[in-house]
Amino acid sequence: MLLLLSQRAWAQSPLRFEISFPASVSATPLTGRMFLVIARKDSLEPRLQVGRYGTQFFGVDFEKLTPGKPVVIDGSTLGYPINALGDIPKGEYYIQAVLNKYTEFKRADGHTVWMHMDQWEGQDWRRSPGNVYSAVQKVSIDPAKGGTVRLQVTTVIPPIQVPADTKWVKHIKIQSPKLTKFWGHPIYIGATILLPKGYETEPNRYYPTVYQQGHFSVAPPFRFAEDPKNEFYQAWGSDTLPRFIAITLQHPTPYFDDSYAVNSANNGPFGDAIHEELIPEIEKQFRCIREGYARVLTGGSTGGWESFALQVLYPDFYGGTWSFAPDPLDFRNVEGINIYADKNAFYKEHEWYRVPTPNTRIPPTGEVRLTSQQRNTMELVNGTKGRSGGQLDIWSSVFGPVGSDGYFKPLFDKKTGVMDPSVAQYWKEHFDMRYYLEKNWATVGPKLVGKLNVICGRMDDFYLNVGVYHMEDFLTKTKNPAFEGSFTYGERGGHSWRPYSNAYLLKLMDAHIKARATKGASAPAKATSGKAGDK
Known part of the structure; x- marks a missing residue:
């Protein structure tokens, strides 16, 4: 069994790596995190091999680093999957260094933090x-023999090229006034819009x-690709599929590639920005029916939680959700952790x-792939605070409170695993969806009848099915009103299990919308608004 990091006897080694950047990269000091990546193969650049089950890497923070001054990675530096440099097997390797730049944010809440500003790549330092x-x-x-290896980072990664608009696919990107005010720095959100067949030739249709x-x-919704061989392209352009405007949203934060689409203490008012800035802009530019019954939600994993939470928190703004393998709907199992009972x-x-x-398992056998400690060590090597x-x-940044240093207050110590019950209670009161519904069913339940549909494999890779079970236990017992939604399970299904195609899903949505449509609702109407976040 792995020892706790604070108790580990580090394998000391005289081996060290010194990494610097030249003045041609930046003439002024930089703050950020330096990574050293060690790989056995070079078929792919080492930096692109880093991942949950990927190659070996180490990381160390630096502040106000000047050109030519090295960052040192040695026997005291934490790594993953092997924690200590001295434990790296002797051999031939391909190595690469990456400098991850941090930006200073002077937030509206009075805190100043240094974090990586997403550059529309999806919060990926690689x-x-x-x-x-x-x-x-x-x-x-040879860790036993030692020596010093010097590297210099010199190649700057170029800007991301967003795909051009086409007949079918359009893109929106706006600077959010609400989020810019919160972060004290320009923050952008956007959307990719997939238009239905006939959109250009029927200008009066919504x-x-x-x-x-x-x-x-x-990328477009539902893995649409303008390729005759693409199955969904064939269905979307046919006369048999219901006509929708399909939309994916982009809302990365300095913490992650996705904000979870709600207002939160650490990320700011993303819920307000999406519903009061972005969606109104979408509905202004495109012929969407601006009524709640005609806005439906779906998504898997992170998107599964978002689609469920948005339907719950904005019950009038949306008309139904089909949420696949949602992130924890009940915090009694957060990738294996019971935040209320575990010490x-x-x-x-x-x-x-x-x-x-256990943190991750392999369906359908259930073999454990990663423990909670391994998963959290990986995150700690990727970044502190x-x-x-x-x-x-x-x-933690979405569900939890702000800490005294301006970064989120941790649910547990990533080195020792010790839980903080006060943070667990904050999670519960703000974002435990099962608890929220149980506490507020008398008022919110009547607005959610028939709108909640959850689909999940019983052998979910990350144990997310457990939270779904807890939600089902509550919802199926509701009265006055009964929830009248559905839960669908795959007996051996893993995280990516789906019982039907995207085309069939749209047909389910179409039938649902038609059953709830109001007379004369095919014309545009004033958009309603909703609030989410701290409840």
């Missing part, structure tokens, strides 16, 4: 424009909208023994 990387070097590493939520992407996020404690908390751009950190 390929973020403006970040700087070194050439790949092949080296012999269409229902489907919002597909999920991780940052400028430590890294293990389950029993009378005479303790067992590592919650700046990893990882899943546990974004949940």
Whole structure:
């Protein structure tokens, strides 16, 4: 079993790496995080091999680093998957360094924080424009023998090229006044719009909208591609599929590639920005039916939680959701962690023994792929103070309170796993969806009848099915009114399990909308508004 990081006897090594940048990259000091990546193969650049199950890497923060001054990675630097440099097996490797730039944010809440500003890449330091990387070097590493390896980051990653608009696909990107005010720095949000067949030839026709939520992407909804071989392209352009305007939203934050589309203490008023700035702009530029019954939601994983939460928190603004494998709807299982009962996020404690908390499993067998400690160590190597751009950190930034240093107050210590019950209580009161519905069903329930549909595999890779079970236990017992939605399960289904195609999903949505349509609702109407966030 892995030892807690604070208790580990580090394998000391005389080996060290010194990484710097030249004045040609920046003549002024930089603040950020430096990464060293070690790979066994060079078929793909080492930096692009980093991931949850990826290659070895180390990270270290730096402040006001001047040109030519090195950042040092040595035996005291935390790494992942192997924690200590001294434990790297002797051998031949390909190495590469990456400098991840941080930006100073002077937030409206009075806090000043240094974080990575997303450059429309989806909060990914490996390929973020403006970040700087070194050439790949092949080296012999022998931790016992030691030595100093020097690298210089010299190549600046160029801007992201957003795809051009086409007949079918349009793009919107706006600077949000609300978010810019909160962060004290320009913050952008956007949308990719997929237009239906006949949109150009029927100028007086208005269409229902489907919002597909999920991780940052400028790609069209439903994996649409203008390729005759693309199955969804064939369906979308046919006469058999219902006509929708389909939309994906882009709303990255300095914490993650996605804000979770709600107002939160650490990320700011993303819920307001989306519903009071972005969607009104979409409905101004495109012929959407501006009534709640004709706006529906879907999404998987992160998008599963968002689509469910937005329907719950904006019950009049949206007319129904089909949420696939949603992130925890009940915080009694947050990728294996029961935030209310567990004293430590890294293990389950029993009378005479303790067992590592699993984080990820492999369906359909359930074999554990990562423990909670391993997953959190990976995030810690990616970034301190919650700046990893990882899943546990974004949940903490969305669901949790602001800490005294201006970054989010952690639910647990990422080195020891020790839980903070006060933060768990904050999560519960603000964003535990099952708890929220149970507490507010008398008022919100009548607005949600028939609108909540959840689809999930029973062998979800991240144990998200457990939160769905808790939600089902509550909703199926509701009365006055009964929820009248649905829960659909795949017995051996993993995180990506889907019982039907996107084309069939649109047909379900179409039938749902038609059943709820009001007389004369095909013309544009004034958009309603909703509030989300701290409740």
